[in-house]
Amino acid sequence: MSALVSEVGTRTAVAAANLVKVYGKGDTAVRALDGVSVAFEAGKFTAIMGPSGSGKSTMMHCLAGLDNVDGGAVQIGGTEITSLGDKDLTKLRRDRIGFVFQAFNLLPTLSAEANILLGLELAGRKPDRQWFDTIVDVLGLRDRLRHKPTELSGGQQQRVACARALVAKPDVVFADEPTGNLDSRSGAEVLDFLRMSVRKLGQTVIMVTHDPVAASYADRVVLMADGHLAGEIDNPTADSVLSALKHLGA
Template sequence: MSATLSGIGTVGAAGTRTAVAARQLVKVYGKGEAEVRALDGVSVDFAAGQFTAIMGPSGSGKSTLMHCLAGLDTVDAGSVHIGQTELTKQSDKGLTKLRRDKIGFIFQSFNLLPTLTAEQNILLGLQLAGRKPDPAWFDNIVTVTGLRQRLGHKPNQLSGGQQQRVACARALVAKPDVVFADEPTGNLDSKSGAEVLNFLQTSVRQLNQTVIMVTHDPVAASYADRVVLLADGRLAGEIHRPTADSVLAAMKNLGA
């Protein structure tokens, strides 16, 4: 991993803007002999308009890093910026607003309301925030997800892959600065997982979205532009233009 990191929220040497920046993140669980340093001084940037995967062996800190980057968990030291906003200095109210306005989430479980149609599930977050969707943006997302013929269907009428694409559309419809995806294909078969990963890849390339994904699957990671590797709570390297084979080899080197 290069020791040189671009400035927070700025344009780097390659002309890419930093969407998310972490500086010297420390997260400790437990005390005394039971203390575990889940993150041990992690500093890393995530470029805007790119698809980045975070990988590492079990217990490496990858999920903890995502939760801290997304404001779902606190840090014991260090800072996180979403664009120019320092997430780690926000009040609970400020964090809630930041997550609502700037961050999209996709989880392993689809978290769709069974009584609502696909379209209603996609728009639910905006409605709860008292906001109306941008019609052109909504139409674009529906096209990219391939859900146009499924908008009137309820979750039990959709395949697993279609349900996760609804969850992806819900994460994107508010035009977030960044989408965090936590094992988004974990509950899917390989075909449905490929559908979701293709969509995330397309959302980056066609919609200029920024996606940060935690995964344990080298094939899923191969869809990303870059893979950030963690081991024992520290950065352990990165792979640009990854393939499933290059990711698998790197994971073996980390003892996974």
């Protein structure tokens, strides 16, 4: 694993080496990931795309420590997470990884502010109020902090989820279909923020999406097919992504 990191340089935020994930056994076994090696540069916005069943969501779950691997290794910020025990892995996910999912996963009884700060509170950590204020103002949530999720639009709820993901200053934010439940306008607002968090706040974002327009907000697109890497696109446009997906049979 260290060889992979030294190859791609010290600015690597997340790296995988020979990653294997198998579902099922015997004749019904499916190799969702079949020896995948890939690195994600710190301070960049990367989208992972591919046809249904290509392994893109499985790869994200393994990179984020949400799923065990059957072979290979994953490293986040210099820590090999595939060798960690459950307790250490839970702590790493809490302290060093941010998550934004298609479902907003907000607690309905808490205000927007309490939802944003919940992870820090559970970890016994005090928020950096200046950083909190920066995120809240950038996301336009200042006048929504006392509102509960049911009093917010879908786009506002996802912006609260983005703030929650960033408030702990994680090494990386994983976004799994973050615009899947949003209309096009709200989706664009969330994607604008994710891109801005990379370019102005120095965040690292890795996003799984099926949408070529969403992928066009990224600096780089990693393409997957049948559990393998199938290419990549730098400075993607919606058209270049759509063309690549057509070649993959998506």
